[in-house]
Amino acid sequence: MPLPTHSNLSKQGLRALQQIIVVAHCNVRQAEGRALDSARAGEALLSGGAALHLSYRSGGAQWTLSTGEAVSDAVARVLIANPNIVGVGDALFAGELSQTWRWEGDLQ
Numbered sequence: 327m328p329l330p331t332h333s334n335l336s337k338q339g340l341r342a343l344q345q346i347i348v349v350a351h352c353n354v355r356q357a358e359g360r361a362l363d364s365a366r367a368g369e370a371l372l373s374g375g376a377a378l379h380l381s382y383r384s385g386g387a388q389w390t391l392s393t394g395e396a397v398s399d400a401v402a403r404v405l406i407a408n409p410n411i412v413g414v415g416d417a418l419f420a421g422e423l424s425q426t427w428r429w430e431g432d433l434q
Contacts (some may be wrong), residue, residue, distance in 0.1 A: 327428075364368075365401050365404040365405055368391065368395075368401060368402075368405050369405060369408060369411070369430045371391055371393055371395075371415055372405065372427070372428070372429040372433075373410070374402045374429075374431070376391050376393050377391070377392040377410070377426055377427065377428050378390075378391055378392075378397065378402065378405060378406070378426070378427040378428075379391070379392065379425060379426055379427075380402070380423055380424070380425045380426075380427075381425065385424070387399060389402035390428055391399075405427070406424045406427055410429055410431050411427050411429060411430070412427065412428060412431055413426070413427050414426045414427070414428055
């Protein structure tokens with residue numbers, strides 16, 4: 327079935343499609359904002375002395391802070407991209423991610 331084009335969509339159908347796109351865009355922006363807020367909070371905890379731990383469970387990789395908070399994979403990837411957050415070298419296999427990450431530099 328071909329995708330509808332502007333010429334064969336009714337005005338009402340086009341308006342509904344535009345609303346769906348706007349809502350989806352807003353949801354993505356909100357999720358990005360929450361992830362950024364979570365990354366900032368995680369960075370603050372790490373700069374205060376907490377550690378970020380990676381473990382593997384039946385569902386895959388799981389990240390947690392030493393303070394007990396769970397961290398999503400997306401937020402953990404943002405955190406470990408920070409040059410001040412470094413792996414301590416305790417990977418299970420060569421070339422894999424470290425299982426423990428800490429703040430390098432002055433603690434706040």
